Amino acid sequence: MKRLSYLSIIWGLVCSEALEAFIFPFLEDYFKPSETEGKCHFIVELLEEHSPEIGTILEKGERISIHSSDKPAFNEQGFYLDKGYVRYVYNQLTKSVYIVNYFTKHIKILNKDISMLSRDGIRVTRDFVKVMIEKETGAIMYHASAVMNSNNEGIIFMGDKGKGKTTLSLNLIYDYGYSEVSRDRIYLQEQEGKFTVYGWPTYYNLTYKTIKNFEHTTHLFPTDYAEIDDTTLGRIHSKLQLLPSQIGVDRRVSSSPLTYMIVLLNKNESADLQDILALNCFTPQDTYSMNWHGLQQDKQMSFSNCLNMFDRLKAFPNILFLEVDEDIQTTIVKLFELIESQKGVIT
Structure with a gap:
């Protein structure tokens, strides 16, 4: 388990090296390794396996919004089902299942698709850090x-x-x-x-106009757009995540x-x-x-x-x-x- 920290919050991340290679480049500028011993505020565990709970969550669960975005590829909706003090969440977009134990603050994420599993690992980690930061630090x-x-x-x-x-x-x-x-x-x-x-x-969510106008980003500019003027580029609202x-x-x-x-x-x-x-x-x-x-x-x-x-x-x-x-x-x-x-x- 890797122990990470942000401000005064410390948590654990359990996953394979392959998943770490997806996740850490995004998180590492702000979420730092922690050598502090003691209890973690929460633990996120990523499991490369299918959840048998999907059918039950869909049958008995209620709808829930997981991530709101005007971009369809990032607008994540799903279902949740509470059993005692455990919450099951099914993300319809990524096909992951999140299992949240409210007593232990141990969150398991299950998905055989490693790219979707890493995406949800980032999402869940950020969301839980946000909750803990705001509860405990006043930031x-x-x-x-x-x-x-x-x-x-x-x-x-x-x-x-x-x-x-x-x-x-x-x-x-x-x-x-x-x-x-x-x-x-x-x-x-x-x-x-x-x-x-x-x-x-x-x-960084960069428009094509922004990408074109910076020397450091021109290598990312699509050649198909080379003849489009800046005024027209400014009306293209799609962005690259970088x-x-x-x-x-x-x-x-x-x-x-x-x-x-x-x-x-x-x-x-x-x-x-x-x-x-x-x-x-x-x-x-x-x-x-x-x-x-x-x-x-x-x-x-x-x-x-x-x-x-x-x-x-x-x-x-x-x-x-x-x-x-x-x-x-x-x-x-x-x-x-x-x-x-x-x-x-x-x-």
């Missing part, structure tokens, strides 16, 4: 990307899909020596008046202090900070991670923790609003000017 998840410069100044970019969080982050990483902290989700934790940003494992190693992101850290929070706006768009903080708070329920396991903390307690973070973030002095230009370099110049005006020169 709050936000929809944001994050980078850190050579002065150890952490910057988070917050805004709706399509506002340019990823494009801005990659430009700063490729051309200005920044390090990646997180791609699309962060955890924020506040201690003694200081905020820390923790990265969270997700893929790991940092696939797109030349080699400076990566797993956490940083929060120095600046940048709210991204369209041209001439007005914004209400309180609405933005509320819309992008993904504790307890991320738009992707559903409560299929039935373990999310009491909603009132979760709301209280989120409201406390909301009040503290509103008072954070370095919240800046950045109007995103069609030309990314113009946007970056405006970003640096904003930060300079706030506290001096950024490098």
Whole structure:
């Protein structure tokens, strides 16, 4: 069993070396090996075998949403059946069965298809870490990307899909020596008046327009699209899911202090900070991670923790609003000017 940790949560992962080769490249930037002894918060065990429970779950179970996505290939629905303090879940898309023992927090995942089994191993691990983190640490998840410069100044970019969080982050990483902290989700934790940003494992979801316009990613651009102009490419909404190693992101850290929070706006768009903080708070329920396991903390307690973070973030002095230009370099110049005006020169 491999022992892994994230913040103060420690868990075990039991699987074959072949499965590790699928899973660890995705998780290893943030979920680190742990040498700490003692009881694990939970254990995930991946078994390359068929579950005899599928028929019973389908016959007697109730429908449940496992992962919500507007992409059919990632919109995972299924059935669950509770027997005493054991929950059985059948994922209709991956054909895996999850068996959750609520007493021991031991989760078994069964599937003969190694690619689907590894996919569910990642899904279940993340979902259980998320539940435990939010119950035990008070850290709050936000929809944001994050980078850190050579002065150890952490910057988070917050805004709706399509506002340019990823494009801005990659430009700063490729051309200005920044390090990646997180791609699309962060955890924020506040201690003694200081905020820390923790990265969270997700893929880079890149449009073809983004892939075409970065030197580090052009090798991934389909030759069939070579004659398509950027305006037309911008109307193609399908994306490629990619790991940092696939797109030349080699400076990566797993956490940083929060120095600046940048709210991204369209041209001439007005914004209400309180609405933005509320819309992008993904504790307890991320738009992707559903409560299929039935373990999310009491909603009132979760709301209280989120409201406390909301009040503290509103008072954070370095919240800046950045109007995103069609030309990314113009946007970056405006970003640096904003930060300079706030506290001096950024490098």
